[in-house]
Amino acid sequence: MLNERLYTVTELANELGMTARAVRFYEDKGLITPQRAGTTRVYSARDRARMILILRGKRLGFSLSTIKEYLDLYDTDITQHAQLRLLLTAIGKRRTQLVAQRQAIDEALSELDEITAQAEAALRVPAPRAKRSAAG
Numbered sequence: 001m002l003n004e005r006l007y008t009v010t011e012l013a014n015e016l017g018m019t020a021r022a023v024r025f026y027e028d029k030g031l032i033t034p035q036r037a038g039t040t041r042v043y044s045a046r047d048r049a050r051m052i053l054i055l056r057g058k059r060l061g062f063s064l065s066t067i068k069e070y071l072d073l074y075d076t077d078i079t080q081h082a083q084l085r086l087l088l089t090a091i092g093k094r095r096t097q098l099v100a101q102r103q104a105i106d107e108a109l110s111e112l113d114e115i116t117a118q119a120e121a122a123l124r125v126p127a128p129r130a131k132r133s134a135a136g
Contacts, residue, residue, distance in 0.1 A: 006035075006042040016051055026054055031068055061097070066090050 013020040026032050027041070032050050034041040043051075050071055057067040070090070073083040 005045055006037075007044075007048060009034075009041050009043070012043045012048060012051065015048070016055065018055070023051070026051065029064055029068070031064070031071060061094055062090060 007015065009020045009023050013023045016023075023032075023043075027034060031054055032043065032047045034043045034047055036042070053071065054067055057070070058064075062070075070083060070086055073086055074080070
């Protein structure tokens, strides 16, 4: 622990491909709690690992409250059983949402394909020629 790698907000942000403002946002939400070295925030390897989990959760579409609940369990449950049960429940819900979204997308794509086919077929029919007036 004495030789543990510490990161400034900028170093942590750069390493994780995010902005320092985003790191501070997650800190404000209570998802990470940096130490202080004077007036400077310093982030531990544990904070870095938590940020990786937070970013993964966001990428998979989990809410910040679900991610926080998951991380809080990680801190309190040594066996991680409660954490794993929560994770499985959250994954199941998210998977159901994504399947529904995929179905809606597939339906929208089918409808667009149908409209495209109708429009292309209409373009293949020659347009009627306009009649010339008798004066012309």
